[in-house]
Amino acid sequence: xxxxxxxxxxxxxxxxxxxxxxxxxxxxxxxxxxxxxxxxxxxxxxxxxxxxxxxxxxxxxxxxxxxxxxxxxxxxxxxxxxxxxxxxxxxxxxxxxxxxxxxxxxxxxxxxxxxxxxxxxxxxxxxxxxxxxxxxxxxxxxxxxxxxxxxxxxxxxxxxxxxxxxxxxxxxxxxxxxxxxxxxxxxxxxxxxxxxxxxxxxxxxxxxxxxxxxxxxxxxxxxxxxxxxxxxxxxxxxxxxxxxxxxxxxxxxxxxxxxxxxxxxxxxxxxxxxxxxxxxxxxxxxxxxxxxxxxxxxxxxxxxxxxxxxxxxxxxxxxxxxxxxxxxxxxxxxxxxxxxxxxxxxxxxxxxxxxxxxxxxxxxxxxxxxxxxxxxxxxxxxxxxxxxxxxxxxxxxxxxxxxxxxxxxxxxxxxxxxxxxxxxxxxxxxxxxxxxxxxxxxxxxxxxxxxxxxxxxxxxxxxxxxxxxxxxxxxxxxxxxxxxxxxxxxxxxxxxxxxxxxxxxxxxx
Amino acid sequence: xxxxxxxxxxxxxxxxxxxxxxxxxxxxxxxxxxxxxxxxxxxxxxxxxxxxxxxxxxxxxxxxxxxxxxxxxxxxxxxxxxxxxxxxxxxxxxxxxxxxxxxxxxxxxxxxxxxxxxxxxxxxxxxxxxxxxxxxxxxxxxxxxxxxxxxxxxxxxxxxxxxxxxxxxxxxxxxxxxxxxxxxxxxxxxxxxxxxxxxxxxxxxxxxxxxxxxxxxxxxxxxxxxxxxxxxxxxxxxxxxxxxxxxxxxxxxxxxxxxxxxxxxxxxxxxxxxxxxxxxxxxxxxxxxxxxxxxxxxxxxxxxxxxxxxxxxxxxxxxxxxxxxxxxxxxxxxxxxxxxxxxxxxxxxxxxxxxxxxxxxxxxxxxxxxxxxxxxxxxxxxxxxxxxxxxxxxxxxxxxxxxxxxxxxxxxxxxxxxxxxxxxxxxxxxxxxxxxxxxxxx
Numbered sequence: 001x002x003x004x005x006x007x008x009x010x011x012x013x014x015x016x017x018x019x020x021x022x023x024x025x026x027x028x029x030x031x032x033x034x035x036x037x038x039x040x041x042x043x044x045x046x047x048x049x050x051x052x053x054x055x056x057x058x059x060x061x062x063x064x065x066x067x068x069x070x071x072x073x074x075x076x077x078x079x080x081x082x083x084x085x086x087x088x089x090x091x092x093x094x095x096x097x098x099x100x101x102x103x104x105x106x107x108x109x110x111x112x113x114x115x116x117x118x119x120x121x122x123x124x125x126x127x128x129x130x131x132x133x134x135x136x137x138x139x140x141x142x143x144x145x146x147x148x149x150x151x152x153x154x155x156x157x158x159x160x161x162x163x164x165x166x167x168x169x170x171x172x173x174x175x176x177x178x179x180x181x182x183x184x185x186x187x188x189x190x191x192x193x194x195x196x197x198x199x200x201x202x203x204x205x206x207x208x209x210x211x212x213x214x215x216x217x218x219x220x221x222x223x224x225x226x227x228x229x230x231x232x233x234x235x236x237x238x239x240x241x242x243x244x245x246x247x248x249x250x251x252x253x254x255x256x257x258x259x260x261x262x263x264x265x266x267x268x269x270x271x272x273x274x275x276x277x278x279x280x281x282x283x284x285x286x287x288x289x290x291x292x293x294x295x296x297x298x299x300x301x302x303x304x305x306x307x308x309x310x311x312x313x314x315x316x317x318x319x320x321x322x323x324x325x326x327x328x329x330x331x332x333x334x335x336x337x338x339x340x341x342x343x344x345x346x347x348x349x350x351x352x353x354x355x356x357x358x359x360x361x362x363x364x365x366x367x368x369x370x371x372x373x374x375x376x377x378x379x380x381x382x383x384x385x386x387x388x389x390x391x392x393x394x395x396x397x398x399x400x401x402x403x404x405x406x407x408x409x410x411x412x413x414x415x416x417x418x419x420x421x422x423x424x425x426x427x428x429x430x431x432x433x434x435x436x437x438x439x440x441x442x443x444x445x446x447x448x449x450x451x452x453x454x455x456x457x458x459x460x461x462x463x464x465x466x467x468x469x470x471x472x473x474x475x476x477x478x479x480x481x482x483x484x485x486x487x488x489x490x491x492x493x494x495x496x497x498x499x500x501x502x503x504x505x506x507x508x509x
Numbered sequence: 510x511x512x513x514x515x516x517x518x519x520x521x522x523x524x525x526x527x528x529x530x531x532x533x534x535x536x537x538x539x540x541x542x543x544x545x546x547x548x549x550x551x552x553x554x555x556x557x558x559x560x561x562x563x564x565x566x567x568x569x570x571x572x573x574x575x576x577x578x579x580x581x582x583x584x585x586x587x588x589x590x591x592x593x594x595x596x597x598x599x600x601x602x603x604x605x606x607x608x609x610x611x612x613x614x615x616x617x618x619x620x621x622x623x624x625x626x627x628x629x630x631x632x633x634x635x636x637x638x639x640x641x642x643x644x645x646x647x648x649x650x651x652x653x654x655x656x657x658x659x660x661x662x663x664x665x666x667x668x669x670x671x672x673x674x675x676x677x678x679x680x681x682x683x684x685x686x687x688x689x690x691x692x693x694x695x696x697x698x699x700x701x702x703x704x705x706x707x708x709x710x711x712x713x714x715x716x717x718x719x720x721x722x723x724x725x726x727x728x729x730x731x732x733x734x735x736x737x738x739x740x741x742x743x744x745x746x747x748x749x750x751x752x753x754x755x756x757x758x759x760x761x762x763x764x765x766x767x768x769x770x771x772x773x774x775x776x777x778x779x780x781x782x783x784x785x786x787x788x789x790x791x792x793x794x795x796x797x798x799x800x801x802x803x804x805x806x807x808x809x810x811x812x813x814x815x816x817x818x819x820x821x822x823x824x825x826x827x828x829x830x831x832x833x834x835x836x837x838x839x840x841x842x843x844x845x846x847x848x849x850x851x852x853x854x855x856x857x858x859x860x861x862x863x864x865x866x867x868x869x870x871x872x873x874x875x876x877x878x879x880x881x882x883x884x885x886x887x888x889x890x891x892x893x894x895x896x897x898x899x900x901x902x903x904x905x906x907x908x909x910x911x912x913x914x915x916x917x918x919x920x921x922x923x924x925x926x927x928x929x930x931x932x933x934x935x936x937x938x939x940x941x942x943x944x945x946x947x948x949x950x951x
């Protein structure tokens with residue numbers, strides 16, 4: 001039988017692309033290169049002469065849009081921290097969550113917009129840890145297929161953000177589904193797919209204008225069928241054992257590269273310290289400063305994963321492979337943050353919890369390939385039932401991302417049928433605080449707690465329903481989508497003026 | 510209601526209990542056709558003239574529906590099931606799928622849905638030649654409330670895919686409801702991609718095939734006298750015979766409004782019985798479709814400009830088509846069989862975007878039955894129709910609702926499948942006296 005080439009690459013099932021990306025902890029521009037310093041007017045300080053590759057060369061330019069102080073009252077509030085407040089209130093001031101509690105306990109500042117949300121639900125903005133929006137955008141054509149650099153099994157050097165097309169209509173549809181933050185991953189054709197990027201779901205002319213400020217970068221890796229399928233006839237890997245030898249050889253190289261830089265920094269610090277001491281000595285034979293190693297983008301990303309700056313996202317379906325990956329991570333001293341897809345996570349839910357690894361899963365996708373054959377509807381619930389677990393609902397789909405709430409609802413119902421009853425206030429964590437934690441942004445978003453970004457969704461009813469619709473979506477306190485107001489509904493450059501769009505149009509199309 | 514002491518009472522109080530009870534019901538019913546079952550006190554959505562009956566009863570006897578109403582008397586020896594608090598619908602019908610012909614999509618060894626490029630035959634291919642009634646996928650979808658499905662080949666690199674059939678999801682050998690239920694053809698970009706990358710090629714070739722099929726049907730002997738290089742494959746033309754005679758529906762994959770207008774013209778030129786598959790912009794041609802009596806099997810979740818033929822995609826498609834009088838049904842994921850069980854979710858989303866609830870239920874039951882000419886037997890809870898019944902633990906369209914019992918031809922189906930067995934094997938991960946491989950068949 002014929003199998004479409006695109007489907008074969010579907011890292012994840014449908015379109016198949018994944019990436020991982022993780023922002024630096026450093027503030028944008030905190031690191032400067034020696035070259036820049038050399039051009040500066042001021043005499044360089046010795047510390048500035050030490051070469052350090054920039055950690056954030058494409059810094060976020062996102063700034064929250066104007067927001068008004070807003071008090072939402074009367075709703076059932078699911079905070080994302082496991083709490084449920086009936087007749088609750090959420091107060092947004094200056095783009096941040098200012099207060100959350102029973103309606104009676106929160107009062108509006110003067111001039112605040114008041115929203116009566118009686119009968120409705122309020123949750124944190126939904127976060128999708130696994131998306132290919134922008135890198136596999138709509139329209140899906142050869143020209144826009146930018147998610148898998150499927151030319152070599154190790155393309156750790158590529159960054160998903162350089163493929164993201166901000167005009168993908170999928171971003172707007174996801175917004176209408178309550179998505180406020182998302183991780184865009186390269187595809188899963190490769191053992192090492194490249195860096196991911198974490199975005200705020202705010203339309204922008206540029207990718208930088210969408211980048212989540214201060215979010216770490218991630219690295220996308222892939223297990224199993226996809227890499228061996230893609231490279232089986234072109235030099236390998238053609239087997240799972242070669243997948244592993246490929247990962248390990250790369251980690252060995254990355255460790256050596258990391259050490260080269262660490263040695264250089266140690267030498268350079270010593271050198272410039274010495275030189276400073278000897279700076280007025282003339283006539284001595286001139287000492288040459290240590291030469292920095294040559295930069296290698298591939299190894300730079302891998303070294304970042306080894307030292308923990310870059311979060312590792314591992315596409316893996318089978319239980320036995322996931323456990324082997326955990327051993328490999330121990331061998332090289334890095335951490336796997338999340339297994340993506342993890343269709344067999346239920347078989348090793350105890351291992352995952354003990355090793356503090358998250359599993360990002362679908363509610364019910366299965367059977368599209370052999371490594372997805374053992375899918376069960378209770379996967380999310382069985383992972384969640386373990387103590388200290390980290391279950392995440394993900395989409396990997398431009399359709400699924402519009403309704404992660406429904407995916408969570410199905411998982412909740414299927415769990416209940418086998419006695420794992422998850423409350424709504426708990427299940428909402430699968431698509432808010434748990435992905436935030438796994439993506440390294442939980443200090444900024446993912447729950448309704450004072451001081452956090454006001455990423456907030458008002459639903460017309462419980463989000464755990466097929467009939468639920470996001471009515472209002474706030475990002476950093478700014479109302480970015482309002483189902484009742486066409487003026488609060490973005491349209492991409494691609495769609496504007498197209499037949500049909502003008503009549504139907506906008507984010508909820 | 511009759512309280513005869515010979516009755517075997519089963520309660521549907523809880524899902525687990527219900528599954529247990531119905532398994533024993535299934536065991537009792539080895540001679541299925543002779544079994545009599547009365548299901549009582551449910552919210553009964555009939556998809557038929559009786560509409561919705563609160564506290565309704567359904568009597569299944571000899572494989573068919575023998576009674577529908579309130580306070581039906583239980584015949585002697587009947588199994589009586591109290592379904593208070595439950596909802597009953599006719600079994601849902603998947604109008605386009607590869608059930609039983611595709612076990613694993615990306616595994617060549619386990620997917621018979623379409624031929625590799627270059628394979629010569631097309632319309633002649635018959636889904637039933639590849640059909641495996643014991644495919645593990647079937648029991649999984651059945652547990653989700655799907656009782657019948659159209660199974661269709663997918664097109665290889667030719668415009669026609671082959672013959673579709675209607676099957677039931679009982680897993681029996683004798684599970685074919687209707688052979689030659691439809692033929693599938695590609696138009697729109699799917700057609701262009703198989704015709705020199707132009708829609709001109711697709712429409713010219715579709716017409717060529719239909720004309721040749723008509724010519725062959727009119728005079729087979731003359732056709733055979735042609736030089737071999739001037740002939741199409743006879744088996745393909747034979748397969749298209751009932752299509753050009755208007756007896757067998759031709760499902761045409763098309764999305765843009767322009768392509769759909771071409772389909773309407775094609776139907777009129779060749780007197781075909783046409784069904785549109787896809788139809789992302791069908792709402793833009795809704796009145797014309799209604800006037801031409803062309804039904805649409807649509808993906809209720811299509812709201813993105815996936816291709817240039819989908820620019821007008823909207824979640825309101827279903828509601829607008831229905832309002833214009835077009836008969837609709839739903840499919841998903843191009844017919845990949847593994848989540849046919851999500852059809853109710855898709856219908857529910859259409860309701861959230863304006864489709865009337867009753868119309869959504871009809872799209873899952875009576876509409877597909879009509880499309881394939883099996884509505885005399887299937888698609889509603891009416892006396893004389895097949896005993897395809899699903900008992901749900903809530904609103905059937907709600908994502909948190911699951912079936913508690915499924916009947917096909919009056920027989921209680923097992924709710925177990927490979928997935929439930931895997932789940933049960935691994936739901937307790939504590940170490941046992943033997944490896945996990947020993948669990949699950951006790």
